[in-house]
Amino acid sequence: MSGNYxxxxxxxxxxxxxxxxxxTAGAVAIGHVAHKLFSQKITKxxxxxxxxxxxxxxxxxxxxxxxxxxxxxxxxxxRVSQAVKIAREGGIKVKFIEHRTKSPIHHPNTAIITxxxxxxxxxxAGCSIGGGTIEIRGLKLDGHELSPxxxxxxxxxxxxxxxxxxxxxxxxxxxxxxxxxxxxxKAEHCLLEVELDKKPNQDxxxxxxxxxxxxxxx
Amino acid sequence: MYQTVASxxxxxxxxxxxxxxxxxxxxxxxxxxxxxxxxxKMKHQLHVMQxxxxxxxxGEGVHSPTGLTGGDAVKMRKYRExxxxxxxxxxxxxxxxxxxxxxxxxxxxxxxxxxTAGSSGxxxxxxxxxxxxxxxxxxxxIQFLFTASAFGLVxxxxxxxxxxxxxxxxxxxxxxxxxxxAAVEVCGGTPKQASEAFAMALSNLLxxxxxxxxxxxxxxxxxxxxxxxxxxxxxxxxxxAGIENKxxxxxxxxxxxxxxxxxxxxxxxxxxxxxxxxxxxxxMKIKIFGEEV
Numbered sequence: 001m002s003g004n005y006x007x008x009x010x011x012x013x014x015x016x017x018x019x020x021x022x023x024t025a026g027a028v029a030i031g032h033v034a035h036k037l038f039s040q041k042i043t044k045x046x047x048x049x050x051x052x053x054x055x056x057x058x059x060x061x062x063x064x065x066x067x068x069x070x071x072x073x074x075x076x077x078x079r080v081s082q083a084v085k086i087a088r089e090g091g092i093k094v095k096f097i098e099h100r101t102k103s104p105i106h107h108p109n110t111a112i113i114t115x116x117x118x119x120x121x122x123x124x125a126g127c128s129i130g131g132g133t134i135e136i137r138g139l140k141l142d143g144h145e146l147s148p149x150x151x152x153x154x155x156x157x158x159x160x161x162x163x164x165x166x167x168x169x170x171x172x173x174x175x176x177x178x179x180x181x182x183x184x185x186k187a188e189h190c191l192l193e194v195e196l197d198k199k200p201n202q203d204x205x206x207x208x209x210x211x212x213x214x215x216x217x218x
Numbered sequence: 219m220y221q222t223v224a225s226x227x228x229x230x231x232x233x234x235x236x237x238x239x240x241x242x243x244x245x246x247x248x249x250x251x252x253x254x255x256x257x258x259k260m261k262h263q264l265h266v267m268q269x270x271x272x273x274x275x276x277g278e279g280v281h282s283p284t285g286l287t288g289g290d291a292v293k294m295r296k297y298r299e300x301x302x303x304x305x306x307x308x309x310x311x312x313x314x315x316x317x318x319x320x321x322x323x324x325x326x327x328x329x330x331x332x333x334t335a336g337s338s339g340x341x342x343x344x345x346x347x348x349x350x351x352x353x354x355x356x357x358x359x360i361q362f363l364f365t366a367s368a369f370g371l372v373x374x375x376x377x378x379x380x381x382x383x384x385x386x387x388x389x390x391x392x393x394x395x396x397x398x399x400a401a402v403e404v405c406g407g408t409p410k411q412a413s414e415a416f417a418m419a420l421s422n423l424l425x426x427x428x429x430x431x432x433x434x435x436x437x438x439x440x441x442x443x444x445x446x447x448x449x450x451x452x453x454x455x456x457x458x459a460g461i462e463n464k465x466x467x468x469x470x471x472x473x474x475x476x477x478x479x480x481x482x483x484x485x486x487x488x489x490x491x492x493x494x495x496x497x498x499x500x501x502m503k504i505k506i507f508g509e510e511v
Contacts, residue, residue, distance in 0.1 A: 008367035008368075011366075011379075012263050014330070015331075021334040051488075058433075109382050129378075129380060131331055131334045131380070
């Protein structure tokens with residue numbers, strides 16, 4: 001059951017708009033991961049809910065919370081409750097689907113977010129483990145498919161095959177521990193995912209960004 | 219990071235530090251942040267908590283969009299003013315602040331999750347009551363929150379703090395135990411006494427289910443925070459009186475985890491059991507969401 005809480009502010013925090021840290025603030029956080037990974041104009045948002053999320057998303061404001069995160073809002077943003085309206089007024093199609101089956105990523109608070117436009121489609125499988133803390137257990141990006149263990153922080157970089165070692169060395173140089181890595185290789189492109197015990201410092205990220213096609217720190 | 223209460227106490231003993239100071243240093247290391255940055259962030263959390271507790275008990279109070287909750291903190295404030303309470307006024311102030319904070323949460327106002335939004339009234343309930351009683355400084359209140367977070371981190375990492383995973387024992391139970399421990403330390407108790415208060419408070423709430431009406435964080439959540447706050451005050455007093463729990467804190471956390479794992483899905487924040495499926499609870503659900511749910 002062991003959770004993934006690292007900061008005192010995972011426990012005394014987040015500062016957020018109510019009513020539920022797992023179903024509202026955690027949902028904003030899962031949406032925010034999708035926001036960071038899409039980084040283009042969105043035309044369609046689909047959210048698939050499982051278990052507790054499927055049963056209680058309406059009452060907990062999970063719908064607007066996830067969309068708020070996708071639009072880049074924070075947990076304490078007073079526009080959070082208006083997010084679905086704001087998205088639809090902006091021309092984005094928004095759809096929520098309740099599933100009666102068990103979560104494919106094995107957690108009662110599961111949301112799978114699909115973001116699309118005419119030339120890009122991504123999917124993020126996230127779960128909200130309590131108190132606003134989340135895990136990301138599935139990623140489908142640019143034809144790559146990865147199943148991280150879940151805990152954040154996590155660095156995703158699009159690299160040329162063979163650069164993995166260099167990047168891992170740079171991350172570890174600042175007393176960061178690599179918990180797990182995985183990669184997906186398509187043609188000469190490689191998506192590398194590195195799970196860490198704490199956030200890498202800004203200098204390390206800037207140096208690694210020089211080596212990579214694209215880098216996202218979740 | 220500390221995986222057990224025992225290792226936390228051992229470290230405090232080795233370094234001869236209070237729990238709150240150990241947590242400030244742990245956080246500085248984790249966030250690569252200055253002491254001031256970490257301290258100021260906790261000060262910000264405190265200010266959010268103060269604002270929410272005040273808002274919920276001021277004027278006409280706050281009311282949730284569904285109308286299920288709201289206005290009770292104001293009723294308690296007015297009742298206190300009459301001075302007729304059966305409990306002492308310190309206890310009633312804790313009741314008021316717990317109600318006020320959770321009413322703001324249910325009304326989708328801004329709160330600080332401690333450790334969760336559903337249990338966000340328990341810690342302010344305790345903290346702002348003893349602030350009045352002991353005339354705590356802002357610095358002491360911030361120390362209180364660091365101590366509470368130390369126990370919360372152990373609980374979250376070795377058991378759970380989400381109602382959907384382990385029931386309300388994991389939310390209000392954890393919050394109550396965190397508050398009890400922090401109250402002991404801020405009152406001058408030892409880390410060991412703080413851990414006894416934690417163990418007693420959590421033991422008392424083991425088995426508490428999460429059965430919200432219509433799946434909303436309103437009924438019974440708002441008032442369960444009152445139970446959490448009052449239980450915390452009683453357990454802090456017991457620990458300060460030298461009473462021990464007999465079962466150590468880490469074993470109580472283990473018991474909570476095992477109980478949570480055995481708890482049926484209907485009683486873990488799905489709104490499919492307990493108070494949620496009483497005739498009145500079901501009527502409220504239909505009124506809010508319509509027949510089809």
